[in-house]
Amino acid sequence: MIIQNQQKRIVAVHDLSCIGRLSLMAVVPILTNMGLQVCPLPTALLSCHTQFPDYTFLDLTEEMKRIIANWRKQQLRFHAFYTGYLGSPQQVQVVKDLLHEFRHEDDLVVVDPVLGDNGTLYKGMTTQMVEEMRELIKHANVITPNITEMFLLLGEPYRAGAIEDKDLKAYLRTLAEAGPEIVIVTSVPVEGDPHQTSVYAYNSIDRRYWKVTCPFLPAHYPGTGDSFTSVITGSLMQGDSLPVAIDRATQFILQGIRATFGYDYNNLEGIMLEKVLRNLETPIQVCTYELV
């Protein structure tokens, strides 16, 4: 019997921000912990993420092409692709070429359309990036915009308050019509309750909608979106159902926020992943998802 390498390989297309516990510094530990071999394809190198008042930024678009060319020579086989923060709008074409060349039919493609939060674009993000992201999501199986990114992708003005279920379901459906089978929207306000926040998900294959609601602590930590989508990706790769995956990811983020919130601390440094990473090793005990 030949014992083959059965380890699943995932390409992680994100920036490397040295300070802030986001992008690759969240994706690599989480997915490694969940049993995947992570192969980073770094999009940019930053001294710290762009919500800090000052940072250095090195665009790696050309280096990405060289890395992919080298992988081509080695005929590497990947089983999943997960993209997040891109360093330039041109990188969307680089990612599309990567998928065209390396993706097999059953591979999972997760696109987190990192563009902005709280109704505004992140520093350095442009309308050209929004337009390119609309193209990239067409190639994904799963997308995970926050509510700001959902409106940007739809080309609709941002609405800050609660949204009725029927409207939100229509938004999810419209995004799924662009291509992705599964659309997951995070940071959805809960009607009449500022202490809660919801995640909605739509699976266009079985046409079911899911919701997970959890407490909202009054603190903003950059990078929770990256950790959230990493857990979703790892969970789906492990064979969890969609509602279990969103429950696991939501609970993990809440654990991370709770582990961090009690300290007198600069929130820009993100949630203390080191303290909660091991929780991913235990299967989920209680699910709270609802069918909407």
Ligand code: PXL
């Ligand atoms: O978490 C999203 C993200 C990723 N990468 C960089 C960022 C941000 C959000 O601010 O600045 C560099």
